[in-house]
Amino acid sequence: MRAVRSTHPANLFLPRVVCGRGTKSVASLLLSLELVENASSSRGQASSRDSSSNPSISSDNNPDLPWKFSDTNKEKVKEILSHYPSNYKQSAVIPLLDLAQQQHGGWLPVSAMNEVAKIIEVAPIRVYEVATFYSMFNRSKVGKYHLLVCGTTPCMVRGSREIEDALLKHLGVKRNEVTKDGLFSVGEMECMGCCVNAPMITVADYSNGSEGYTYNYYEDVTPKRVIEIVEMLRRGEKLPPGTQNPKRIKSGPEGGNTTLLSEPKPPPCRDLDAC
Numbered sequence: 573m574r575a576v577r578s579t580h581p582a583n584l585f586l587p588r589v590v591c592g593r594g595t596k597s598v599a600s601l602l603l604s605l606e607l608v609e610n611a612s613s614s615r616g617q618a619s620s621r622d623s624s625s626n627p628s629i630s631s632d633n634n635p636d637l638p639w640k641f642s643d644t645n646k647e648k649v650k651e652i653l654s655h656y657p658s659n660y661k662q663s664a665v666i667p668l669l670d671l672a673q674q675q676h677g678g679w680l681p682v683s684a685m686n687e688v689a690k691i692i693e694v695a696p697i698r699v700y701e702v703a704t705f706y707s708m709f710n711r712s713k714v715g716k717y718h719l720l721v722c723g724t725t726p727c728m729v730r731g732s733r734e735i736e737d738a739l740l741k742h743l744g745v746k747r748n749e750v751t752k753d754g755l756f757s758v759g760e761m762e763c764m765g766c767c768v769n770a771p772m773i774t775v776a777d778y779s780n781g782s783e784g785y786t787y788n789y790y791e792d793v794t795p796k797r798v799i800e801i802v803e804m805l806r807r808g809e810k811l812p813p814g815t816q817n818p819k820r821i822k823s824g825p826e827g828g829n830t831t832l833l834s835e836p837k838p839p840p841c842r843d844l845d846a847c
């Protein structure tokens with residue numbers, strides 16, 4: 573078995589291994605093993621590992637559990653598929669997984685991934701590869717409010733580790749654990765594109781199903797502010813997303829602009845007839 577470079581666009585960054593007569597991503601191999609094991613368990617055969625040693629097999633996450641999109645979401649599925657040519661249904665894999673995750677309270681059981689594979693008419697492994705590659709897809713339970721701390725360099729140098737420590741300590745959980753009341757979990761994300769307002773967190777709110785799902789950024793946060801945000805969420809209060817620094821407007825400088833204060837001059841030759 574040796575590592576090779578994948579040429580499949582969906583798998584450019586997935587490590588792949590030569591195995592038997594072809595190559596497979598590591599994600600494919602792990603999920604294949606998991607499903608083979610699930611299949612043998614469901615046939616009542618002896619398994620070398622049981623659910624107590626394999627946390628991915630459980631009463632709420634196995635391929636025998638029925639999983640369907642709700643009636644409302646079936647309409648959304650149709651709408652999503654309408655964006656793609658009928659012979660490229662597989663291009664809808666990410667929005668369909670996203671919708672399935674919203675419907676399922678923030679995570680994707682294997683039976684939801686199998687349903688997506690059925691809809692877009694691909695082998696389930698093609699869906700598992702995508703779901704295991706993108707960190708926005710959760711393969712185990714998360715809280716109704718899943719708090720994601722950006723851990724990339726600009727946020728880190730501006731204090732993201734202190735932000736995460738404050739959240740974990742306040743909620744009494746480890747990273748990716750769910751609080752006992754099921755309300756909160758804390759994860760980590762890479763740069764979410766608002767480094768100018770670092771440090772920042774995202775709140776994925778699954779408390780109102782896919783209809784009321786929101787994914788909001790809270791920027792310029794401090795350890796004190798993120799705890800206030802948690803408590804406001806607990807009380808069901810609406811939070812203003814964006815910068816949490818009252819002295820900033822969006823991503824403008826604190827205290828107002830210090831440069832570029834006058835109206836910009838137009839270019840000298842805008843009126844070509846006058847040149």
Ligand code: FES
Pocket residue numbers: 722723724725726727728762763764765766767770771772
């Ligand atoms: S580094 Fe955190 S948003 Fe870019």
